[in-house]
Structure formats: structure tokens, C-alpha cells
Amino acid sequence: MTAATTPRMTVSWNRFLGRNLTLVTGAGILGLFLLVALAAPLIAPYDPIYQDATVRLAMPSLAHPFGTDNFGRDIFSRIIWGTRIDLQIAVIGVAFPFLIGTFIGTIAGFFGGIVDTIFMRLIDIILAFPFLVLMLSIIAILGPGLSSFYIAMALVGWVSYARLIRAQMLVLKNSDYAVAAVSLGFGRSRIMFRHLLPNAIAGSIVFSMSDAVLVLLSGAAISYLGLGVQPPVAEWGVMVAEGQSFITTAWWITLFPGLSIVVLAFGFSLLGDGLGEWLGVRE
Numbered sequence: 061m062t063a064a065t066t067p068r069m070t071v072s073w074n075r076f077l078g079r080n081l082t083l084v085t086g087a088g089i090l091g092l093f094l095l096v097a098l099a100a101p102l103i104a105p106y107d108p109i110y111q112d113a114t115v116r117l118a119m120p121s122l123a124h125p126f127g128t129d130n131f132g133r134d135i136f137s138r139i140i141w142g143t144r145i146d147l148q149i150a151v152i153g154v155a156f157p158f159l160i161g162t163f164i165g166t167i168a169g170f171f172g173g174i175v176d177t178i179f180m181r182l183i184d185i186i187l188a189f190p191f192l193v194l195m196l197s198i199i200a201i202l203g204p205g206l207s208s209f210y211i212a213m214a215l216v217g218w219v220s221y222a223r224l225i226r227a228q229m230l231v232l233k234n235s236d237y238a239v240a241a242v243s244l245g246f247g248r249s250r251i252m253f254r255h256l257l258p259n260a261i262a263g264s265i266v267f268s269m270s271d272a273v274l275v276l277l278s279g280a281a282i283s284y285l286g287l288g289v290q291p292p293v294a295e296w297g298v299m300v301a302e303g304q305s306f307i308t309t310a311w312w313i314t315l316f317p318g319l320s321i322v323v324l325a326f327g328f329s330l331l332g333d334g335l336g337e338w339l340g341v342r343e
Contacts, residue, residue, distance in 0.1 A: 083334025086269075089327030097143040106134040108141040108294040117310045127312035129302060135312060138294035139320055145295045146276060146324060149206070153275035154268050156214035161221025162257070162264060168222065169229025169260075170252050176226070183219045191216060195278065196287070204287045209279060220271065221264050228260030262339045269332025273325045280321050296321050 096103065112132035120127045126135035168179040186194070195212045202208035232238060233256060241251045280297030282288035289295035291302070296317040303313025 080334055080338055082330050083338055086327050086330030086332070086334050089323065090331060093143055093147060093324055093327065096140055097147050100140050100144060104137040104140040106137040108138045109133065109292045117306065117313075119310075120312055126316045127310070129299075129313050130306060130310070133292075135299070135316055138299060139296070139316055142294040142296045142299065142317065142320070143324075145206075145289060145293065146279065146321070149209070149279035150272045150276045150324070150328065152210055153213045153217070153279060154272045156210060157217030157271070158221055158264065158268050160214060161218035161223075162225050162261065164218065165222035165225025166229055166252050166257055166260075169226035170233055170248070170256065172230070179222065179226075183222060186216060186219050192278070192281075195282070196285075199282065199287050204290060206289060209282055209288050213275060213278075217271070217275070220267065224264050224267060225257075225260055228263065229256055232256045232260055266332055266336045266339060269328050269335060272328040272332075276321065276325050276328070 110133060112128070114132065115124065115128050116132045117130055118124055118128040118132075124134050124136065126139065128134055129138075164179055168176040194216050195209075198212035198215060199208045202211060229252075238251060238256060241255050246255075279288055280295075280300070283295050283297030284301045286301070289298050291298055299317035300314045300321075303310065303317075307314055
């Protein structure tokens with residue numbers, strides 16, 4: 061790298077930051093949470109499930125920056141370890157609906173006809189039920205736990221992705237390059253997944269960031285109701301539920317995990333908005 065090219069790269073980087081500040085900020089917030097999750101064993105000062113009756117309901121201090129709960133467990137350490145669980149909830153809870161919905165939407169949009177009609181009627185049936193009620197019903201049948209939550213999300217959450225991809229495929233399959241691919245004798249699978257899907261998926265990627273916010277809040281709500289992560293595992297929704305009885309006397313038990321949920325959701329939201337601006341996608 062020469063001295064002449066360095067200012068140009070600096071200008072280009074500054075221009076990227078200026079135009080994509082929302083994207084960079086969102087990515088920075090999520091990167092920080094990811095770093096905390098990976099380094100949890102190194103930076104957490106206490107075992108997240110260790111109980112010390114001598115410091116029950118201790119206010120925030122140098123020894124316990126976020127205070128302790130009614131079992132004497134360090135809130136700061138539990139939030140750090142809970143980052144792993146809540147990031148996992150947001151990522152896995154979006155990944156399976158994304159993959160299922162993308163596949164179904166691609167098939168329905170490309171083939172149309174009876175295939176499209178069958179999938180669209182299935183989507184109508186799922187949308188006829190309130191999202192949270194359907195989620196709770198599935199989890200109640202399968203039993204409490206994260207596995208049940210992921211299965212419920214996969215069975216319910218794919219419909220939005222399927223509708224987005226289907227709408228794009230209906231347009232793109234009649235484009236000039238798609239017609240040219242057919243005339244060249246390319247197979248249907250190659251046309252769908254190598255030519256059309258890469259051009260149709262941008263909107264779903266942007267939507268997945270906003271959907272991660274919904275999944276994160278749903279996971280915390282399910283855990284709050286006792287149907288998700290089970291105590292004594294450190295998870296932010298569980299921590300809020302455990303502190304609700306002490307909200308007037310030990311406000312820190314619910315405040316800090318609640319703020320963690322808000323900040324992580326804010327990071328996903330900023331990243332989604334930034335990706336939308338960068339890719340030219342409007343939800």
C-alpha cells in the first residue's frame with residue numbers, strides 16, 4: 061500500500077460509514093454481544109448459578125455491579141451467561157423458519173398452479189390463528205423447553221418468508237434471464253436455486269433481522285411464562301420473571317436483564333434497517 065492510495069481508502073471507508081451508519085452501529089452492537097457470549101467464562105466474575113445466602117438482594121456495588129437476586133446469585137454474571145442463550149434463541153429461532161419458508165416460497169412461486177394453491181391455503185390456515193396463541197399451544201403439547209420453542213417457531217414462523225420469496229419468484233421467473241435459462245435447457249432446480257433465488261432473497265434477509273427481534277421477545281416471553289428456558293439456567297426472560305416479586309424492593313433484578321433484551325433487540329433492528337438501506341430493500 062502506497063501513501064497515495066491510503067487517503068483514498070480512508071475517504072472510501074469514511075464515506076461507507078457515513079452512508080451506512082445504521083448498519084455499522086447495529087453490527088457493532090451485535091458484535092459486542094457475540095463477543096460477550098464467546099468470552100463468558102473469562103469475563104463473568106461468578107458462577108451464574110452459585111448461591112450465596114449472605115448477599116441476598118444486595119444492591120449494585122463494586123463486588124456485584126448489577127446486584128444480586130433473592131438467591132444471592134450475581135446478576136452481572138447471569139446476564140453475561142444469559143447472552144449465550146438469548147443470542148441462540150434469536151439466531152436458531154430465525155434460521156429454521158427462514159430455511160423452510162425460503163424453500164416453500166421458491167417451490168410455490170416457481171411452479172404456481174396447484175402447488176402454489178396448496179401452499180397458499182396452508183399459509184392462510186396458519187395465519188388464521190394468533191401467532192402467540194399458536195406458539196403456546198404447540199409448546200404446551202410438546203412440553204416446556206427450548207427445543208419445543210424452536211419447533212414451534214419453525215412450524216409457525218416460516219409463512220412470512222414463504223410469502224416474501226413467492227412474491228419475488230412470481231416476478232423473476234418471467235424475467236429475460238430466466239426465459240434465456242429455460243431456452244438453454246437448464247434444469248428447473250438450477251434455474252430456481254442458482255439463478256432466481258439469489259436475486260429474490262435480499263428482502264427475506266432484511267426481514268430476518270426484524271424477525272429476530274420478534275423471536276427474541278417471544279423467547280423471553282415464553283421463558284417468563286415458564287414454558288421456555290427452565291431455572292436455574294441464566295436467561296433474561298427467566299431473570300425478569302424471578303425478579304417480579306421484588307420489583308419494588310430489588311429493582312435491579314428485573315431492570316438489567318430487561319435492558320439487555322431491549323439493547324439486543326435494538327441491535328437487530330438497526331442491522332435490519334441498515335441492510336435494507338444498503339441493499340435497496342424497503343419493507
